[in-house]
Each structure stands twice: as C-alpha cells, then as structure tokens.
Amino acid sequence: MENLTIILMNVQEQLKVIQQNADKIIGLEDIEKRLARGKRLRIKLGVDPTRPDLTFGHMVVFNKLRQFQDLGHECILLIGDYTATIGDPSGRSDTRPPLTPEEVKSNAKTYLEQAFLILDREKTIIRYNSEWLGKMSFGDMLMLTRSMTVARMLERDDFAKRYAENTPISIVEFLYPLIQGYDSVMLESDVELGGSDQLFNNLVGRKLQEEIGQEPQAVLTLPLIVGLDGVKKMSKSYHNYIGFNDSSKDMFGKIMSIADETMWVYYKLLLLLSDSEIAALKKEHPMQCKKDLAKRLVSRFFGDEVGKKELENFEAVFSRNEIPVDMPGFSWETLFPGKPEAKLIDILIASNQFATNSEARRALEQGSVKVNQIKETDGFSVIPKPERDIVVQAGKRKFFKIFG
RNA sequence: GGUGGGAUACUCAAGCGGCCAACGAGGGCAGACUGUAAAUCUGCUGACAAUUGUCUACACAGGUUCGAAUCCUGUUCCCACCA
Numbered sequence: 161m162e163n164l165t166i167i168l169m170n171v172q173e174q175l176k177v178i179q180q181n182a183d184k185i186i187g188l189e190d191i192e193k194r195l196a197r198g199k200r201l202r203i204k205l206g207v208d209p210t211r212p213d214l215t216f217g218h219m220v221v222f223n224k225l226r227q228f229q230d231l232g233h234e235c236i237l238l239i240g241d242y243t244a245t246i247g248d249p250s251g252r253s254d255t256r257p258p259l260t261p262e263e264v265k266s267n268a269k270t271y272l273e274q275a276f277l278i279l280d281r282e283k284t285i286i287r288y289n290s291e292w293l294g295k296m297s298f299g300d301m302l303m304l305t306r307s308m309t310v311a312r313m314l315e316r317d318d319f320a321k322r323y324a325e326n327t328p329i330s331i332v333e334f335l336y337p338l339i340q341g342y343d344s345v346m347l348e349s350d351v352e353l354g355g356s357d358q359l360f361n362n363l364v365g366r367k368l369q370e371e372i373g374q375e376p377q378a379v380l381t382l383p384l385i386v387g388l389d390g391v392k393k394m395s396k397s398y399h400n401y402i403g404f405n406d407s408s409k410d411m412f413g414k415i416m417s418i419a420d421e422t423m424w425v426y427y428k429l430l431l432l433l434s435d436s437e438i439a440a441l442k443k444e445h446p447m448q449c450k451k452d453l454a455k456r457l458v459s460r461f462f463g464d465e466v467g468k469k470e471l472e473n474f475e476a477v478f479s480r481n482e483i484p485v486d487m488p489g490f491s492w493e494t495l496f497p498g499k500p501e502a503k504l505i506d507i508l509i510a511s512n513q514f515a516t517n518s519e520a521r522r523a524l525e526q527g528s529v530k531v532n533q534i535k536e537t538d539g540f541s542v543i544p545k546p547e548r549d550i551v552v553q554a555g556k557r558k559f560f561k562i563f564g
Numbered sequence: 565g566g567u568g569g570g571a572u573a574c575u576c577a578a579g580c581g582g583c584c585a586a587c588g589a590g591g592g593c594a595g596a597c598u599g600u601a602a603a604u605c606u607g608c609u610g611a612c613a614a615u616u617g618u619c620u621a622c623a624c625a626g627g628u629u630c631g632a633a634u635c636c637u638g639u640u641c642c643c644a645c646c647a
Contacts, residue, residue, distance in 0.1 A: 390601095415600095416600045420599095422601095422602095445599070446600085446601085447600055450599095451600075454600090475600095503614090516611065516612090517612070518611065518612080522609080526595065528593090539614080555594060556594090
C-alpha cells in the first residue's frame with residue numbers, strides 16, 4: 161500500500177512536496193538520488209520530552225513529517241528520553257532540572273498524544289535514544305568526541321555569540337550535538353527534520369554518518385514560526401504560544417489576536433496553503449481571513465463542529481458585543497447557601513474567576529464589569545438572589561452565569 | 565586556588581539609612597479608538613481589608629539602629645579576570 165504511493169508519485173512530484181516550506185535543505189541531491197532508485201526514505205525527527213506541551217511551533221515540523229508519511233516513507237519519532245534524564249543545559253534563561261525516568265515516560269506519553277493530532281498514528285515508528293545511549297560506555301563516548309573540534313563547535317551561531325558575550329557554555333552543551341548526531345547513526349536515517357535552530361546539530365549527524373561509512377542523512381529544517389507578539393519565535397518561555405492543549409476558545413481567541421502579517425505565515429506554515437492560494441486570500445477582508453484561519457485551525461484540533469461553534473461565539477462576543485453561547489455557570493445556592501442577596505464584589509470573588517480578590521476589585525474599578533450587559537462599578541451594590549439567570553462579565557474574556 | 569563584581573517584584577533595571585510595596589522600561593490586564601488585531605492614548609499591575617489601615621516582600625540567617633532593600637557579620641548561589 162505504502163509502496164504503491166511511492167510508485168504513483170514520481171520523484172519530481174515528491175521533491176516538490178518535500179521542499180514545500182523548507183527553510184534549508186542540505187543534501188537535496190542525496191534525497192533525489194535515493195528516491196530515484198526507489199528507496200523508501202527513513203525520516204528522523206528527534207523530540208525533547210522535557211516540555212510535554214506542544215505548540216504551533218511544533219506543528220510546522222510535524223506537518224512536514226506528516227507529508228513524508230503521506231508519501232509513504234518510514235517516519236521515526238525519536239524520543240530523547242536518555243538525554244532528558246541528563247538535563248538539557250541549553251537554557252540561558254532557566255536551568256532545567258534533569259528529569260527522572262518516570263517523569264520522562266509520562267511526559268513522552270502526553271507528548272505523543274498531542275503529536276498524533278497531526279501525525280498518522282499508524283505510520284509512526286517510536287524509538288527512544290536510551291536504547292543505545294544507555295548501553296554506551298565512557299570509552300565509546302570519548303571515541304565519539306574525537307569527531308568534533310572546539311573550533312567547529314564554536315561555529316554554531318548561538319555558541320559563538322555566547323562565547324563572545326562571556327556567557328557560560330557548559331561542556332555538556334558541546335556534547336549534545338554529538339549525541340544527537342549519534343542517534344542518526346544508530347537509526348541510519350536518510351533525512352532528519354528539525355527547526356531551523358537545529359541545523360547545526362543535524363549536520364553533525366550527517367557528518368558522523370559519513371565518517372562511519374553510512375550514506376549521510378539530508379537535513380531539512382523548517383522555519384521557526386513567529387509567536388503571538390508577531391516578533392519573537394513562538395515559545396513557551398516567551399508566553400507567546402498557542403498550545404495543542406489550549407481550550408478551543410483560547411485557541412480561537414489567540415489566533416484572532418495575531419497581527420495581520422502573522423496570519424499569512426500561519427496559513428502557509430500551519431495549513432500548508434500555497435503562495436497562490438494565499439495571494440487569493442489577501443484580496444479578501446483581513447478580518448474574514450483571520451476568522452477563517454482560526455476556524456480551520458480549531459477544527460483541525462477539535463473537529464468541525466467545535467470550529468463552527470467557536471466562530472459563532474467569537475462573532476457574538478466581539479463583533480456584536482453579545483454574550484457567548486456557553487460559559488461557566490454557578491448556582492446561587494452553592495455560592496451563597498441560604499442567602500437572599502449578596503454584594504457584587506462577593507459574587508465576583510465567589511465565582512473564582514479572578515486570581516485574587518484584588519484583581520476582582522480592580523476589574524470593578526476599571527469599569528470592565530457588567531451584570532446582564534449593564535456596567536457596574538460599585539462593588540458594594542447588592543444583588544438579590546436572581547429569579548432567572550444573571551450573566552456577569554469582566555472584560556472581553558471573562559463571562560459566567562449565576563442561576564437562581 | 566587567588567582577586568574583584570553581583571543576587572531587587574513576571575523580565576530587564578534603578579534605589580545605597582526614613583519621603584519604598586520600591587523610579588523607569590518591557591510584558592500582562594482594563595478602558596477609549598478600530599476591522600478581530602496592530603498602532604495610538606489613558607489607567608491599573610504584592611496580598612488582605614467597605615476610602616487614607618494591616619500584613620508579607622528586595623538571595624538566606626543573624627546583628628546594629630527609634631527606623632534597613634539600603635550599614636555590619638556569616639551562609640548559599642552566580643559572574644569575570646588571573647592561575
């Protein structure tokens with residue numbers, strides 16, 4: 161079945177798919193040669209299970225792996241479980257504590273659950289680098305370090321920068337690219353995927369394979385996607401990300417909050433639209449395009465029904481200033497058992513929608529609170545136990561309902 | 565191993581004995597304006613408290629003082645330079 165796909169699609173057609181959205185491809189001719197002789201390519205994507213929450217940044221790379229899957233190639237998702245238990249030192253900002261094997265295992269599990277929202281579960285081969293790294297001796301490791309020089313390491317952009325700025329670089333960090341490269345040797349991969357920041361590391365794999373006499377892997381990097389701020393790359397540490405685990409409402413809202421320019425990038429990298437398709441979209445009203453983007457992406461993760469629902473919700477709340485179709489609700493009796501009335505401030509606090517009481521107070525002071533669509537600034541105004549539902553709103557995002 | 569420098573709220577970064585819950589910038593939140601945004605302008609941004617009150621905070625532990633983020637002592641961690 162898979163082989164059939166390969167036969168049906170000729171080399172040039174495949175190369176076109178493979179090259180779509182690629183940032184850099186090192187060894188394109190190697191890919192072409194292997195395809196020409198009918199080889200089923202082995203694709204490697206290494207993932208780091210220290211942070212199990214996937215963002216749309218990961219989606220760009222997963223999309224590419226998915227494309228390879230659809231072409232019928234052999235796709236390996238390599239979980240860096242061994243490396244995670246050592247601790248990833250790359251954090252200039254925060255040092256990540258090494259994880260225990262149990263943590264790694266459970267992280268990997270949640271990671272995979274999310275990854276399969278994009279990947280084809282049936283066609284994904286899962287491997288763990290502890291399979292071989294766990295068996296390596298110190299001597300083996302020393303052998304490996306012979307293939308790399310300090311000067312070459314310092315070619316890597318971020319190392320060079322940090323060295324110049326006197327920011328510390330730990331020796332383990334020098335070891336990481338080697339370890340990653342060794343993974344490629346063990347897997348005998350034909351192509352390694354990664355974000356554009358992984359170029360150097362992935363090239364180390366290519367080099368090691370060559371030294372050992374394997375056919376060197378090609379390296380295909382994908383652009384890093386820009387985050388919600390429209391400036392920095394999407395990353396959890398910048399708090400500018402959209403996560404696979406976000407609620408459908410948050411996902412929709414976050415997408416709507418991106419800048420217009422960012423939207424086209426998302427169309428291209430996340431939905432894989434072609435340039436001509438995007439050019440056509442640009443003729444439409446940007447707001448319409450953005451709503452459509454949000455709806456399509458939310459549908460991708462939550463299904464068409466939810467996508468449609470969130471669109472309606474958004475239009476109601478933001479375009480028509482209405483209340484959303486669904487929101488959290490509390491019954492009066494659970495909040496104020498036996499009480500015939502309550503102060504507005506106490507209602508806000510009891511609803512648990514505010515991180516602190518002060519925050520609730522501030523919302524009132526700033527005039528963002530509405531009760532049944534009517535603005536309220538006095539926290540001490542008394543609300544009687546309602547006969548019918550009342551809707552409380554704070555800002556554009558917080559809504560909740562109290563039923564009597 | 566030696567010498568110097570540093571540790572302040574989400575981040576960066578002032579403050580160097582009272583006027584400090586702590587300048588300023590970024591971020592976040594809210595309001596105005598808009599096409600959802602972006603940009604712009606304005607306000608808020610430790611907690612608790614029915615206005616000006618209390619508590620907790622400036623690495624940690626003590627001390628000096630009427631009073632300390634600010635001075636002293638010790639501890640921990642970080643950085644640079646020299647070995």
